[in-house]
Amino acid sequence: MRWLSLTDGHEVLDDWVRTEQAKIVHLDTPLAGKVASLISEGDALRGAELAALLQIDHLFHKRFDECSSGERQLVRIAYALSKSTEALVLIEPFRHLDRFRSEHLSMLLRRLTNLGVRIAYTDRARERGVADRFLVAKTITSPHLDVNDVSYRHPLQASYAVEHVSYETRGPGLTVCIGTNGSGKSTLLELIAKSVRPLYGKVKWSERPVYLPADQEYGPFPHATNRRFAQLQAVFASEASLLLLDEPTVGLTELERRDFERALSEKAETAHIICATHDEQLIKTADRIICLSNGALVFDGDRSEYMKRSALWSHMSSSS
């Protein structure tokens, strides 16, 4: 399994594709239909094994467009891998995945490599990139948010994506919202942004928040990244007192991420920011952590308390 750096532009990738006669898998095409039919379209047994390894068998009854960002990514990967090929390049396969799904994907790709499939992948998070600076505007108004016992079920779904969640703030700071793929993070941000109305409960804020949804556009090449960078720049330039950012660091290079963290901390001195993320580095900069599991809030407290209580987090940070 080989990581293809994009520092030298398309050349390295093109060379590898040519010499290995590899198929490029972009993972950005929207798929249509039921997850079960997509994954078993080719060899049904292979599809079932891939789904088990990627932990997506519980999505079989869903349509592709009813999945969360990470769930879609996993379905796309399973769909691509279910069509046997001898050599392939996966474009940004680890985006949107929680830590456990990422580990499973690495394991699966290693297994396929051992079986003789030649696999390469791109990963912008591993690229150094160029240092661009975000400009941060100060917020003057003070944030005021009350999320009171909200519950939401997506149309035609049997279970709640967010259930009995409350969250309150009266001051600036950075809250990082974590939880595995499908745990309800994006839905909670949509509820706070009032993009969707809760079935039960209420959201109140004093000033309309700035809401940046998760980026569904892919591709390792510069145009897509500049777009994300520009969106983040607009967020930092805003004077809103409440900012809702869904997976803001997806697709950023190392240097862009570093400056993003600096800008985030600076902005959090005057505004209240809620970031939904799988990016463990952001946990380190958070004042407050909230953790969702199956739509329920299972933790809400400050970072030091989270680090004390989360055996998994301490294990991960000591091993990294």
Ligand SMILES: Nc1ncnc2c1ncn2[C@@H]1O[C@H](COP(=O)(O)OP(=O)(O)OP(=O)(O)O)[C@@H](O)[C@H]1O
């Ligand atoms: N448009 C939709 N229609 C039906 N169900 C949906 C829809 N969007 C999300 N869901 C479901 O709601 C649940 C929560 O999804 P949500 O996108 O909030 O999770 P998430 O924590 O943001 O996941 P990820 O980390 O993958 O982005 C999941 O079970 C998901 O399958």
